[in-house]
Every structure is written in C-alpha cells, then in structure tokens.
Amino acid sequence: MYANSQTNGGTFPEIPITHIPTGSFIITNPANAVASGSTGQTKPVNAGTRLSVSSTAGVATAWLQMAFPSDVAANKTVYVKVGTGAIALLGGGISLQVYATATGTGSTVNLENSTPVTYYTADGNAYMAIKPTGAFRSVRILLTSPLALGTNNLDVFYVFYGPNQSNDTNPFPFNIADCGLPNVTATAFSGLTLGSVTIANPGNAIDTDVITGSAYNTAGVSVSGHIIQTFYFNGNSNSGDAVRVIFSKGSALVNIDVGKAVKIQGYNGSNAVGISRPLSSLLDVDLLGLLTSGSTAVTSYFAPKDISNSSVVFDRVTLDFDLGLLGVSLNGNGLNVFDVRRVPDAPTASDVMACTNVGTINLAATTVQSNIANIGDFTYTWYNAVRQGTLLGALVGQIPFLATDLTTVAKKEYYVDITKSGCTVPSGRTRVTVNTINPPIVPPIALVP
Numbered sequence: 001m002y003a004n005s006q007t008n009g010g011t012f013p014e015i016p017i018t019h020i021p022t023g024s025f026i027i028t029n030p031a032n033a034v035a036s037g038s039t040g041q042t043k044p045v046n047a048g049t050r051l052s053v054s055s056t057a058g059v060a061t062a063w064l065q066m067a068f069p070s071d072v073a074a075n076k077t078v079y080v081k082v083g084t085g086a087i088a089l090l091g092g093g094i095s096l097q098v099y100a101t102a103t104g105t106g107s108t109v110n111l112e113n114s115t116p117v118t119y120y121t122a123d124g125n126a127y128m129a130i131k132p133t134g135a136f137r138s139v140r141i142l143l144t145s146p147l148a149l150g151t152n153n154l155d156v157f158y159v160f161y162g163p164n165q166s167n168d169t170n171p172f173p174f175n176i177a178d179c180g181l182p183n184v185t186a187t188a189f190s191g192l193t194l195g196s197v198t199i200a201n202p203g204n205a206i207d208t209d210v211i212t213g214s215a216y217n218t219a220g221v222s223v224s225g226h227i228i229q230t231f232y233f234n235g236n237s238n239s240g241d242a243v244r245v246i247f248s249k250g251s252a253l254v255n256i257d258v259g260k261a262v263k264i265q266g267y268n269g270s271n272a273v274g275i276s277r278p279l280s281s282l283l284d285v286d287l288l289g290l291l292t293s294g295s296t297a298v299t300s301y302f303a304p305k306d307i308s309n310s311s312v313v314f315d316r317v318t319l320d321f322d323l324g325l326l327g328v329s330l331n332g333n334g335l336n337v338f339d340v341r342r343v344p345d346a347p348t349a350s351d352v353m354a355c356t357n358v359g360t361i362n363l364a365a366t367t368v369q370s371n372i373a374n375i376g377d378f379t380y381t382w383y384n385a386v387r388q389g390t391l392l393g394a395l396v397g398q399i400p401f402l403a404t405d406l407t408t409v410a411k412k413e414y415y416v417d418i419t420k421s422g423c424t425v426p427s428g429r430t431r432v433t434v435n436t437i438n439p440p441i442v443p444p445i446a447l448v449p
Contacts, residue, residue: 002035002043003066003139003159007103013058023055023145025062033066033156040069044158048083051143054151059144066159067102067138075112076161077131078139083155084124089143093152097140098132109134119184119232122207125157127184179423180241180342182206182231182316185214189227195220195331197227205337206231210246210297213338216321217250223329227321231340236268237314238375240368242303242345242427245279245319245337248295252332257292259283259300261325262335266304266314273312274304279319284386297338299387301428303345311345344369346428347380347418354406354436362400363432365416370398376421383415386429406436 010025033049035042051062072078078098086094096116098109112131119127130139143154185206187199196219204212216227243266249258259280266274280288282300290296304312321335349365365380382401383389392414393401403414412434417426 001068001072001161001163002040003033003068004035004037004040005067005102006030006034006049007065007067008063010053010060010062012060013055015057022057023053023060025054025060026050026052027062027064028052030064033064033158035158038069043160046157048155048157051141051154051156052151053143053145055145056149059147061142061144063104063140063142064156065099065102065104065138065140066156068161071100071135071137072132072161074134074136075131076163077129078159078161079119080116080128080130080139080141080159081157082126082128082141083157084126086126086128086154089152089154093144093146094128094154095142095144096128096130097142098130098136099138099140100134100136102137104138104140109136117186119186120203121184122181122203124201124203178234179420180233180425181208182233182340182342184232185340186230186232187228188230190225192222192225195222197222197225199227199229202229205229205340208339210339213247213336215250215333216335216337217333218252218323218330221329221331222323224324227323227335228318229337230267230316230318232316233314233342235315237304237311237342238344238369238372239311239313240303240345241311241314241342242301243317244299244301244339244341244343244425244428246297246299246339247279248297248336248338249291250330250333250335251295252330253326253328253334255292256326256328257288258326258335259288259291261322263320263322264302265318265320266302266312267316267318268312268314273314274306276320277302297336301343301346341425343425344378344418344420344427346430347416349416349430349432351433351435354403354434355439356407356409356436357439359407360402360404361406361434363403363414363416363434364398364400365418365430365432366398367418367427369420378418378420381417381419381426383417383429384413386415386431389415403434406434409436409438411435 012023028050032047053060109132116128200215202214205214262279265276287298347365354361381394382392414432415429417429419426
C-alpha cells in the first residue's frame with residue numbers, strides 16, 4: 001500500500017530585526033512520490049521528489065508529508081525509499097515522524113525505535129523503515145541543512161507498507177524457486193572504543209557483480225568493536241540451503257587471516273539459529289593461504305545447522321567483523337564482501353570402486369532438495385578439480401555421470417556441484433573418489449576326469 005497524497009513545506013533562518021534570509025528550502029516535483037488513484041495500490045514511477053535545504057547561518061528545513069488512503073493499524077512497518085545521496089546523510093540530516101492525521105496536525109505517534117532502520121538495495125538506493133506503535137495516517141520526511149555552511153539534498157521516491165506482511169523487514173513475496181539474491185542489506189556497529197567505522201557501498205555486496213563489493217573501513221586506529229552487515233533473503237530458506245560468501249582481506253591488512261575475525265550467523269527473524277562459524281573455518285588450506293597473503297577474493301559456503309548437524313530455517317545472515325580478533329590495530333580497509341547468495345547445499349555422493357578391465361563407472365550424486373515440490377530440476381555439473389578445473393559434464397536431473405579411462409590402478413577425484421533450475425550460481429562442490437583396481441584373479445579350475 002502506497003501513500004497517495006502529500007503536503008509539504010519548510011523553514012529558513014533569518015537575521016534578527018532585518019529578517020534577511022540566511023538559508024532556503026526547495027521542494028521539487030512533490031507529486032512524483034505520490035501513488036495515483038484513491039486506493040494506493042499503484043507504485044509511483046521512480047521520478048522522485050527532491051528536497052533541498054541550504055544555509056549560511058542557522059538551520060533550514062524542508063518536509064514532505066506522505067499520507068495513506070486510510071488509517072493504518074499500529075505496528076505496521078513503513079518503508080520510505082530514498083535515493084543514493086541520502087546514504088551520506090543517514091547519520092544526521094534526515095528524520096521521520098508519524099502522525100494520526102493526513103496533514104501532520106496534532107501530536108506525533110510514537111515509534112518502536114527512535115532511529116529508523118536503513119536497508120540498502122543493489123541499485124544504490126535505500127529504504128528507511130519505522131514501526132509506529134499506534135494507529136497512524138501519514139509519515140513526514142524532514143530534511144535539515146548542515147550545521148556549517150552547505151546544502152543537503154534528498155530524493156524521496158515513495159512511501160509504502162505491506163498490509164499482509166508476515167516479516168516486518170521484508171514485505172516482498174516469497175518464491176520457493178528463487179535464486180537466492182538478498183533483497184536488501186543493513187549495517188550496524190557496536191562496542192567501538194577508538195576511531196570510527198563505516199561500511200562503504202553496502203549494496204554492492206548484493207548487486208550480482210562479484211567485482212564490486214562492500215568495504216568495511218575504519219578511520220583512526222581501531223583495536224576493538226564490531227562492524228556488522230546483515231543480508232535479508234526473499235523469505236525462509238528451503239531445507240538444505242547454504243550461503244555463498246565471496247570476500248577478501250582489506251588493503252590495510254598485511255599477512256593477516258581476516259576470516260578468523262569474521263563470524264557468519266543465520267537468523268530466523270530476530271532469533272539466531274544454528275551455530276555461528278568463523279569464515280576461516282569454511283576454507284581449505286589453499287584458500288586460507290590466498291586470503292592471508294594477498295588481496296585475492298575467496299569463496300566460502302556456510303550451511304546453517306544446529307548442534308545435531310541438522311539444517312535450520314533462516315531468512316537472513318549476518319557477517320560480524322570483530323576487530324578485537326584481528327590481533328592487530330586497523331586503520332583503513334579491513335574487509336571486502338563482494339557477493340552473498342543463498343544456494344543449495346553441496347550434493348551428497350559416495351566414493352566408488354572401478355576395475356581396470358571395465359574402464360568406466362557411473363557416478364551419482366543427489367540433493368535433499370529434489371523432494372521439494374515445485375522447485376524444478378537441478379543441473380549436476382562435474383569437474384576434475386575442487387575449483388575451476390575442466391568441465392566434464394552437465395546433466396539435468398539425477399542422471400549418472402559416466403567416468404571413463406579408468407584402465408590403470410589409481411585413485412582419481414571428481415567434483416560435482418548443483419544449480420537450481422533457472423539460476424546461474426551453483427552450490428559448493430562435493431568430491432567423489434574413484435579407486436580403480438585390477439580385477440580379481442580367478443584361480444584355474446582343475447578338471448577331474
């Protein structure tokens with residue numbers, strides 16, 4: 001449901017007595033953020049409304065009051081989509097207020113949290129979320145000018161809520177066969193004693209481009225504290241889901257295993273589920289070497305499981321960069337996260353034995369997700385290496401892969417991953433070892449006349 005009417009206004013400072021303005025406000029195209037029609041069910045086009053405030057002394061303000069078609073019940077999360085320029089202002093300069101009236105008369109309605117939660121999207125925009133604790137009709141977006149000389153600009157695209165939302169952080173519909181890209185991401189910081197921290201370009205970790213990433217940075221020497229990024233998926237996980245994370249050590253660290261300081265944790269709503277794991281524990285020796293010695297991006301897979309090793313249902317994961325676990329102080333870029341994606345867990349398969357006189361054998365793998373209704377077929381792709389390697393075959397469905405050239409006694413390793421129908425990002429790979437032996441020697445049979 002989108003807000004379908006608006007009012008707007010602002011204030012500017014003046015020099016006492018002379019009343020000469022020392023600031024100004026401008027509101028451009030206020031109707032662009034409004035849904036057409038009386039029902040509020042049509043999303044506005046992305047043209048947006050711009051609020052602009054500037055001052056040479058004092059503080060100027062501009063506000064846009066966005067009203068819904070009718071009163072909204074308490075405890076509904078409301079989202080305000082704002083443009084890329086807002087990201088630099090989210091620490092100050094923007095505030096959201098909620099009213100029981102359409103035009104903002106009367107007192108404000110209380111919020112569950114005084115500070116909005118901000119969710120970042122892959123296109124660089126952001127959604128500011130608030131939850132009023134009482135019934136309401138409208139939301140006021142208030143922009144203030146910088147305390148020092150300067151100008152602040154804010155683009156507002158629309159305001160909405162999900163009437164039937166079951167997840168107050170993600171009102172988007174769930175598709176059981178989706179390809180695992182998070183809808184939004186959020187940042188948080190805690191326990192910092194020295195310096196300041198940021199996550200630059202948080203939306204770059206969910207934009208499908210594995211070259212761009214979010215950068216976890218400090219300004220000033222930091223020896224403790226947590227830099228946290230949360231990734232919100234499109235509803236609950238399927239049984240047997242995992243999370244792929246592509247990350248690298250930041251440029252300010254030398255010969256440090258940054259993965260030991262980053263824990264990944266699954267959540268179902270606000271509740272932690274399964275056991276958290278350091279990213280380093282998800283890497284083999286070769287990847288650990290690459291991570292420690294240089295800036296090469298490495299890929300890890302995390303399947304949230306409980307203490308009995310059973311899969312748990314999750315709708316988000318957090319990456320918690322604990323600066324205190326680095327063992328050194330950090331001043332600059334400490335971690336880069338290039339992609340976070342929910343994928344099927346690696347398939348299961350068993351090692352097999354072959355005979356040299358036959359020279360071939362069928363290899364099989366399976367996934368627990370094949371029994372999920374309407375999920376579609378999986379493609380089983382076979383390689384000769386745990387990473388990269390030669391593509392040996394790609395088979396749709398659980399069709400055995402025929403391994404050939406097994407004519408000498410040896411152990412040979414094959415690797416298989418799976419990809420969900422309609423998707424391009426595969427699971428981790430599972431190793432299948434073929435132990436080729438000579439056929440048993442059959443002793444001669446003595447014929448007794």
